[in-house]
Amino acid sequence: MIDFIVFIGVLFFLRKENIKKRTIALLLFAFNPAIILDGPIWGQVDLLYSFMLLTILFLISNPFLAGTIFSLAMLAKFQSIVIPPIVGIYFLLQIFRLKVLKSIMYFIFGFIIPWELIACFFSLKGSFLNVLKQAYLSAVGLWPEVSSNAANIWFYLLGISPTTKDSQIFFGEITFKQIGLLLFDLAVLYVVVYLCVSKSLDTIKLLKAAAAICFFFFMLPTQMHERYSFPVAVFLIIINLYDTKWLKNINWNNSIF
Known part of the structure; x- marks a missing residue:
């Protein structure tokens, strides 16, 4: 909580500065050693929530990259499942309004690549089903x-x-x-x-x-x-x-x- 309040204070004092300085301040807090250390201690990867943010940021400009990042988000933290309604509605509206399918295909291909690589790796180890069960099914409840x-x-x-x-x-x-x-x-x-x-x-x-x-x-x-x-x-x-x-x-x- 203290770290978050300090962060808001820094952004407040930098509000008249250019986007470059504010971005640098953001990165300094994003890579705060105290927060980074908290992940390994508690066995969490909460810093990887940023993958959800990056997915939305690149969704319009680079759907292939957005799909790849969202795939990493799902592999890292199952809570990322909360943003597919945003992605899905965006693409549905693209179809209805612009009748464009290319961006959807780019997103799907970008999503598949990391999943295929991870699936192949754990399949070779004979533990792919265990990974799915422990990471996505057993962790609930x-x-x-x-x-x-x-x-x-x-x-x-x-x-x-x-x-x-x-x-x-x-x-x-x-x-x-x-x-x-x-x-x-x-x-x-x-x-x-x-x-x-x-x-x-x-x-x-x-x-x-x-x-x-x-x-x-x-x-x-x-x-x-x-x-x-x-x-x-x-x-x-x-x-x-x-x-x-x-x-x-x-x-x-x-x-x-």
Whole structure:
């Protein structure tokens, strides 16, 4: 938290500087030794959330590179699964509005290459199925509680003890887990509608939509850890580097976009 506050302070004092100096400041914090060291100690790779950011940044200008980076994002951290709605809606709108398939194919080819290389490597070792099971299936549901230290709605808005099992009934026959996933689905639908009704899609709008989904993912489902809020901070920092007036101009009563 202290590191994050200091970061915001640095960006504030550099707000009148050019993009080069602000980018250098961003990189210095991105490669902060304390944060980097935290990953190996806890067995986490949360710094690799930046792959999600880079996917969105290159989605329009270089879909092949965006696909490659997103493939690495999925291989590194399964939480990256939250941004495919952004990618999917963008390409669907491209088809409906421009009837362009080339960029989609570039993205798919870029995505396949890293996956094929990793699949071949572990297949030769005879452990590819174990990798899929342990990384993507067994990792889900290890902490079946309403909240794992996450400052989300379950504790701060609803006052439910974080240690409460999310399999307990919320009301009727619906469990805490089910209501959390339902709320998240509705939130993602809201973001999708926002993108669909936009007259044009640029990188800034895609970044804002991705930031919103990452925020909803942290706030609404159960079993969330505090570090799942990291992508939100990463997206917001970059958005404000591109659109410095965004937060000032938001009508908070009507929309977060």
